[in-house]
Amino acid sequence: xxxxxxxxxxxxxxxxxxxxxxxxxxxxxxxxxxxxxxxxxxxxxxxxxxxxxxxxxxxxxxxxxxxxxxxxxxxxxxxxxxxxxxxxxxxxxxxxxxxxxxxxxxxxxxxxxxxxxxxxxxxxxxxxxxxxxxxxxxxxxxxxxxxxxxxxxxxxxxxxxxxxxxxxxxxxxxxxxxxxxxxxxxxxxxxxxxxxxxxxxxxxxxxxxxxxxxxxxxxxxxxxxxxxxxxxxxxxxxxxxxxxxxxxxxxxxxxxxxxxxxxxxxxxxxxxxxxxxxxxxxxxxxxxxxxxxxxxxxxxxxxxxxxxxxxxxxxxxxxxxxxxxxxxxxxxxxxxxxxxxxxxxxxxxxxxxxxxxxxxxxxxxxxxxxxxxxxxxxxxxxxxxxxxxxxxxxxxxxxxxxxxxxxxxxxxxxxxxxxxxxxxxxxxxxxxxxxxxxxxxxxxxxxxxxxxxxxxxxxxxxxxxxxxxxxxxxxxxxxxxxxxxxxxxxxxxxxxxxxxxxxxxxxxxxxxxxxxxxxxxxxxxxxxxxxxxxxxxx
Numbered sequence: 001x002x003x004x005x006x007x008x009x010x011x012x013x014x015x016x017x018x019x020x021x022x023x024x025x026x027x028x029x030x031x032x033x034x035x036x037x038x039x040x041x042x043x044x045x046x047x048x049x050x051x052x053x054x055x056x057x058x059x060x061x062x063x064x065x066x067x068x069x070x071x072x073x074x075x076x077x078x079x080x081x082x083x084x085x086x087x088x089x090x091x092x093x094x095x096x097x098x099x100x101x102x103x104x105x106x107x108x109x110x111x112x113x114x115x116x117x118x119x120x121x122x123x124x125x126x127x128x129x130x131x132x133x134x135x136x137x138x139x140x141x142x143x144x145x146x147x148x149x150x151x152x153x154x155x156x157x158x159x160x161x162x163x164x165x166x167x168x169x170x171x172x173x174x175x176x177x178x179x180x181x182x183x184x185x186x187x188x189x190x191x192x193x194x195x196x197x198x199x200x201x202x203x204x205x206x207x208x209x210x211x212x213x214x215x216x217x218x219x220x221x222x223x224x225x226x227x228x229x230x231x232x233x234x235x236x237x238x239x240x241x242x243x244x245x246x247x248x249x250x251x252x253x254x255x256x257x258x259x260x261x262x263x264x265x266x267x268x269x270x271x272x273x274x275x276x277x278x279x280x281x282x283x284x285x286x287x288x289x290x291x292x293x294x295x296x297x298x299x300x301x302x303x304x305x306x307x308x309x310x311x312x313x314x315x316x317x318x319x320x321x322x323x324x325x326x327x328x329x330x331x332x333x334x335x336x337x338x339x340x341x342x343x344x345x346x347x348x349x350x351x352x353x354x355x356x357x358x359x360x361x362x363x364x365x366x367x368x369x370x371x372x373x374x375x376x377x378x379x380x381x382x383x384x385x386x387x388x389x390x391x392x393x394x395x396x397x398x399x400x401x402x403x404x405x406x407x408x409x410x411x412x413x414x415x416x417x418x419x420x421x422x423x424x425x426x427x428x429x430x431x432x433x434x435x436x437x438x439x440x441x442x443x444x445x446x447x448x449x450x451x452x453x454x455x456x457x458x459x460x461x462x463x464x465x466x467x468x469x470x471x472x473x474x475x476x477x478x479x480x481x482x483x484x485x486x487x488x489x490x491x492x493x494x495x496x497x498x499x500x501x502x503x504x505x506x507x508x509x510x511x512x513x514x515x516x517x518x519x520x521x522x523x524x525x526x527x528x529x530x531x532x533x534x535x536x537x538x
Contacts, residue, residue, distance in 0.1 A: 135180035137538055142173040145502075145531025147520040152206050153529050156506035158466035158478035159515045160440045162428065163252035165464035167448060168482035168502030168529065171206040174291040176217065192225035197240065203291055215287050217241070217258075230267055232274070237262035242278060242378070243307065243321075244289070245351065245365065247410045247424045248494070249448050249462065253289035254365060254408045254426075255321065255349065257305050259378035273311040279304055280378040289377075301327045303378050316354030323347040325373035327380060327399055336384040337392065343399035345371020360413035360420075367406045374404040374430075381432065395434065402433040412493055420493035423447035439471035452491040460484045460500070476509025478516055497536035504529045 145153030145168075153171045157164040178199040186194065199218035205211060220238025227233045239260045246253040263278030281302040303325040311318040327342040347369025355361050367376055375381050387395050406428045414420040426444040446464025453459065462482045469475040484502040488495040507526040508516045514523065521527035 133182040133184040135182075136178070137180075138175070138177040139537040140173075140175040141170060141533060141535040142175075143170075143531055143533030145171065145529050145533075147517075148528045149520070151520050153531055154206075154517045154520045156478060156480050156504070156508075156517055156527060156529075158442075158468050158476075158508070159474060159512055160468040160470050161442050161444065161466045161478075163247070163250040163426075163444070164466070165446050165462055165480050165482070166249060166251050167460060167462040168484055168500075168504035168531065168533070169480065169506075170533065172291075173202075173204040175202045176291070177201075178218065189225075191231050194221070194223050196221045197238075199241075201287065201291060203287060213287065217287070217291075232266045232268055234265045235263075236265065236278075242280065243276070243305065245363070246289075247408065247426075249422050249424060249446065250426075250444065250464075251290040252408075252424075252426070254406060255351075255367070255376055256289045257303065257323070257378045258289070259303075261303075261378070263305070269308075271312075272308070274309050276307045276309065277305070288382075300330070301325060301372060301378065301380050303373065305378075313352060316352060318353070319351040321347075321349040321351065321367075323369070323373045323376070325371070327372040331394065337387045337390050337394045338383045339394040339396045340380075341396065341398045341400070343371045343402075345369065345373035345399065345402070347373035347376055347404075349376070357411075358413035358415045360411065362409070362411045364409045365407070367404070367408075369404045371399050371402055374402040376404070376406070383434075386434070397433045398435070399433055401431060401438070403431045405429045414493060417491060418452050419449065420452070420491070421447060421449040422493060437470060437472045441469045443467045450486075450493060455490060456487055458486045458488060458491075460486055474511040474515070476511040478506060478508040478512065480504065480506040496538075497534060499532075499534050501532050502530065 147153065155164060155169050155171050157169075176199055178197065180195055180197050182193055182195045188194070197218050197220050199216070201215050201217045203213045203215075216239070218238075218240045220236055220240040222234050222236045224234040225231050226235070241256075241258045242261070243255065243257050244253055245255045257278070257280055259280040261278055261280035263276065263280075265274075265276040265278075267275040267277075269275055279302070281300070303323055306322040306324075307319060309317075309319040311320065324344075324346050326344045327340065329342045330340045331338075347367065349365055349367035351363065351365040353361065353363045369376060372380075383395060383397060407426070409425045411423045412421070424444065424446055426442065428440075428442040428444075430440050430442075432438040432440065444464065444466045446462065448460060448462040450458050450460045460483075462484070463480070465477055465479050467475075467477045482502055482504040484500045486498050486500040488498040505526070505528050506516070510525055513525055517527050
């Protein structure tokens with residue numbers, strides 16, 4: 001009998017099974033075994049197919065359930081979105097209504113703004129057209145002060161000194177207003193400019209005085225860029241401030257050739273420097289250099305001023321100054337009982353300026369002059385204050401005897417953000433040409449430190465001494481100290497406008513009693529003043 005292992009083992013080939021059946025004589029089994037094997041195999045395939053169908057069914061049922069869930073979510077979201085859309089549509093409708101209203105309102109506003117802007121632009125154009133080419137600058141100081149008895153302030157000043165320490169020591173109101181015009185309507189080439197300058201001034205001696213002085217300090221014209229080979233050169237003619245140098249804390253103009261005249265400035269001489277030449281003559285106006293004193297002398301002095309500036313020198317820049325002058329004989333000029341014996345004269349000076357020392361500037365000048373040029377000004381000295389009464393012999397001034405030496409140093413520093421200071425030294429020896437009493441020596445030393453509390457408030461302290469000695473006359477000193485709280489726009493030493501309250505104390509030698517403050521402290525050797533003052537330049 002053929003083993004069932006051979007019949008139902010799928011690994012044995014059918015030909016091999018048939019061969020074995022025939023060899024053993026079992027034909028029926030050989031023919032029925034394959035049929036049985038095929039039926040069983042088919043049944044197994046059906047079972048596998050059924051299992052696969054069941055799996056597919058379960059899978060499709062899961063997917064259908066998920067799709068139904070997702071569909072419900074989508075339907076829910078669509079309902080929510082529909083509600084949102086409805087709300088948005090309502091907002092859009094409301095916004096559209098507001099927009100229509102605002103559009104109409106905006107149109108009205110634009111029309112108003114357009115009309116307003118047009119008016120503003122028109123006004124600006126008109127203003128620019130009116131002010132085009134104009135410049136405006138100026139200076140003033142004004143205030144009130146009293147002595148310890150309530151009398152109007154009188155300044156403390158040493159006899160025969162040429163200046164005084166000015167903080168809390170100025171009685172007058174003084175105003176300068178400068179106007180300029182550059183003629184833009186001329187449509188000149190680039191670098192070419194014509195201009196004019198006018199400077200009226202006004203001075204009142206003190207707050208208790210009704211007397212006032214009006215004066216034209218400048219009235220001149222300039223032409224710049226007209227010299228083809230010297231585009232920097234400027235021609236000028238008229239009355240003007242010319243080449244002035246001063247010490248601010250004493251208001252001392254140690255070189256002031258201001259006056260009537262004409263000349264040319266800033267002729268470039270290559271790497272050497274700039275040359276300026278001017279002819280100056282006559283009296284400048286009714287006031288002295290700083291505007292504090294009314295002058296009585298009118299002279300016929302003529303000066304030729306020559307300067308070589310912007311020189312490169314060790315430690316900074318330099319200027320060489322030369323003045324050639326002449327004064328004619330005259331008797332009793334301007335009503336003063338003075339007889340002038342005229343003469344020619346010359347003066348020379350060297351100025352040195354250095355920057356960067358403790359954040360500041362130092363300027364020093366040495367001057368020497370003889371004859372008509374000895375006072376370092378374009379005007380003659382005013383001798384009216386020492387002239388004798390008209391019923392006496394006139395005071396004789398011999399210009400051939402006049403000699404003058406001067407050294408000035410002016411230092412401004414700012415060692416820190418809180419501190420600034422100005423200091424000055426002057427030595428001056430002047431033989432005025434007056435017989436027997438013409439030699440006057442003057443020494444001045446002072447400083448003004450300022451402590452800046454913040455950007456606006458500061459505390460200033462000014463201390464100075466003036467010593468004078470006159471040949472055949474008095475010799476002595478004036479000591480002056482001032483404390484002044486200030487309000488200024490910034491921490492710069494020269495920040496202006498400045499509003500200040502001040503207390504000033506001064507003391508002087510017995511030889512000067514009756515000469516330092518003759519009206520308020522005529523019999524004393526010391527004095528006290530208090531007051532307020534405003535000072536500005538722009």
